[in-house]
Amino acid sequence: MSKLIFEKNHKGSNSFTIPPADIPEVDIAATIPPSFLREAAPHLPDISEVEAVRHFVDLSHKAYGVDNGFYPLGSCTMKYSPKINEWAARLPGFSNIHPYQPAQTVQGAMELLYNMQNLLAEITGMDAVTLQPAAGAHGEMTGVMVIKAYHQHRNDHHRTKMMVPDSAHGTNPATANVVGFDVIEVKSNSRGLVDLEDLKSKMSPEIAGLMLTNPNTLGLFEEEIQDIAAVIHEAGGLLYYDGANLNAIMGISRPGDMGFDVVHLNLHKTFSTPHGGGGPGSGPVGVKSHLADYLPVPLVVKENDKYVFDYNRPQSIGKVKNFYGNFGVIVKAYTYILALGAEGIKDAAQQAVLNANYLRQQLKKDYHIPFDRLCKHEFVATAKTQMDENGVTTLDIAKRLTDYGFHPPTVYFPLIVKEALMIEPTETETKERLDDFLQAMSAIAEEARNHPEIVTAAPNNAVITRVDEVTAARNPIVKWEDNF
Amino acid sequence: MNIPKNLLYTSEHEWIRVDGDQVYLGITDFAQHHLGDIVFVELPELDTEVVSGDSIAVVESVKAVSSVYSPVSGTVVENNEELEDSPELLNEDPYTNHIAVINIDNPDQLEDLMSPAAYEAFCAEQE
Amino acid sequence: MKYTPNSPTVVEDMLRSTGFSSLDELFTDIPEAIKLKRELNLGSGRGEIELTRELKGLAAKNLTTEDYACFLGAGAYDHYIPAAIDQLLLRSEFYTAYTPYQAEISQGILQSIFEYQSMICLLTGMDVANASMYDGGSALAEACNLACTNAKGKKVLLPDTVHPEYVQVLKTYAISGKMDIVTVPSDRGVSDLDKMISLVDKDTACVVIQQPNFFGHLEEVEKLADAVHGQKGFLVMAVDPISLAILKPPAELGADIVVGEGQPLGNSLSFGGPYLGFFAASKKFLRKLPGRIVGQTTDTEGRRAFVLTLQAREQHIRREKASSNICSNQALNALAATMYLTLIGSTGLQAIATRCHQLAVYAAQELEKAGLKLKYQHPFFREFAVLMDDPAGVNDRLLQNGIIGGYELPDAMLLAFTEKRTRAEIDRLVAVLGGRA
Known part of the structure; x- marks a missing residue:
């Protein structure tokens, strides 16, 4: 177990210094009234550089990234993050520029943003793109705000409801609520797709739109997407594309051509920027021309060979974060798109879908696959067999997988499948890796049959055993409470 | 599944015990079982006026959250503060640990509630 | 470049064993009418040498804070x-990991977030902090939203000495209809305290103060805190984390929610992002905070362990009842901030x-x-x-x-x-x- 950084405190061991002052060192109390000043400095840990470095290296040993191994986390697209991306974002010309520098001193950065807007518009089939949102959920919020602004601008104030399928990511209904819509849930049919009849029966002049992921969270393509789009549009609603699963279809089919009006992307999923242990991500939003006026300010435009920030957009919803978006992340995704080019982008989608179907076919020997047909980049298996026969749950299987050196799939999602294991291999895995994973899954199924106690006690090889989440939530300790 | 005979029930898995003008309100065994280990209960404030159908409390487990709806209109006259420190009481004995007591406006509203037998059938359907 | 590692022979092999004859056959579920009939207009792929040339070319067009x-x-x-930070951030166990849902194999990231939360509490004096948010501006918007969901009214009193981009973000979030933003003008470089106090009433969910404010000046906060608390509203403060080394912690000024831009703590300027918004609050908000929170607990052997906790607040459980839709944090930026505070x-x-x-x-x-x-x-x-x-x-x-x-x-x-x-x-x-x- 690692000591907390606070427990490594040794008074006087930190030797960080700043240059000697070459200006008068006036007493702060002479220039700031004492009523504003704090009595004692905050008690940060006092630690030498070498021990600080070792602390964080030690913590890194207790983390698991894509570079450690296979990470089939469904809907998260944990593909390999090319190292050249990291290099690019760290170029001083990108990392050491202030967001308020005069435009003539940051033309390279603005050109990159401008190009990226266009590349993403092309990939999604949209007319205008903002790079401002900081994450997928933030992009969702931006897109749904755009939908709200559009209806408001048309004095269509009755559209207070947003439709969301029952298979949707939790962010969809949460986003709709946060932006001020009531949520209407649309059912899935027996094939795992949007139930068109249910959708029609719930359409009304109060519906602002439908938020849809395609392929959906079961990894299935919404084959009736054109009919869905027609139903929504005929009733005056707008169609929102949750880009979480774009990796399956890029270069093959575009949301804009399917009838979507708004789309958000996850650069940290589809375009290989690393997830960073939870962020930063980037969630650009693309729209069709009838919604372009509502996008956040500023957009980058080109005027006489110069790149400028266009703030003069009176119908814009405003801003969803400071400045222009997670630029450093955008640089990485831009590098990735340039590296792959048109052919590589399509190849990535094809290989992602092949890997998923390969796993699905092989895995069904040991695991129940509720929608066992051609899938896209991911599919859902379940622990139904193991649960029914030996009381081994999805959670047990997930934990046991870590003993075999794999990150577990997404578990217990989507909510419409019991004991779900949502598996997304991505395109950057070799057949050997997939086979290793299949072998592990098969071995776990075998263990579940003959020695279920091994699986239910897992993990056995991690730095800790299973954690007490109940106590954590009943009596929360969310910060270090001791004194030096 | 424990369904005491002396209580009334709702389709939201709440139980009601009538005591004169007051009703005691809690969650059923079915509800606590499906929520799992309960980690927090957000209680209604005293003197809150509620309309039947209002959410008056929230029960949280590690992986789930559930609103508690009042099936009657009235005023909250008591909340079970013991649950603030010991939410697990709802798992241990959901029927002796009520969440709130409501002074009801209109006793007729009690007629819409389920009998133990009706609730048992309702639960069977849900399983 | 391609990052798809299977050779054409292996791909053929996999297709065959999966029952498909071609890659195209994997997409027969997409109606022909909506398939792209051409190649995307993205140009051809590039090797690393071309990439470095092209990106260096773009970077060279920018004038940097290293040069000027x-x-x-x-x-x-x-x-x-400090030089150590970037070296440590390049450890790919950190940067290629996902959100630490699987606690047993993510103790390193969970512990670093716990340490981050602790340090934010030390700086601000507040009881609790979350794992971080997108940036200072969006953190302020979330703070006001939190105040509005937990107060009787939904009026947000906002002096015009707050950063104009923060104001713009807050106003954009208010499209929800859940916040009424009332801007209080002042031409003195600090907020008009008397006017602010006179506008505090029972509908006031919160008052916002930036410290130091947009113009760099220090705001008198205590009287405003008393006024808003008198009406059961909250004081929201946006602060500069570097200033907290010498300025009174917001908790002592009566703040209920404290946010700020964490970029100054070891994060590069990067033309405006990625940064991190820190978010701290008094204890009464613990179970209402937006975003991720890491808590300390034990494993089945009784050893100290860390885990994402209080998840019942969050979108994946509360869905349409969640008061925030955030489902990430700026983990790597928060890690940089933790390293920064440790190293200095x-x-x-x-x-x-x-x-x-x-x-x-x-x-x-x-x-x-x-x-x-x-x-x-x-x-x-x-x-x-x-x-x-x-x-x-x-x-x-x-x-x-x-x-x-x-x-x-x-x-x-x-x-x-x-x-x-x-x-x-x-x-x-x-x-x-x-x-x-």
């Missing part, structure tokens, strides 16, 4: 970043904050000696506005002199100071501003 002395602040600051320590942070202030004081005095006037006369921390007719024109002149000038106000320039600035740079700045260069 930077006096720009206004929410993003050119602080020194309390004395380092205090030295940096003090130097920032002293350089600003020196600059203000020299500018006044050179005949310029400060726009407002109030105590400041590390930033102030100096009056001038044509800030954009002056910034052009500064550029010609190797200086990235300040933020342009209509009649003034907002200048910011970090520990990286030197007397020589300030003297050069003053010479240009004073018309002597």
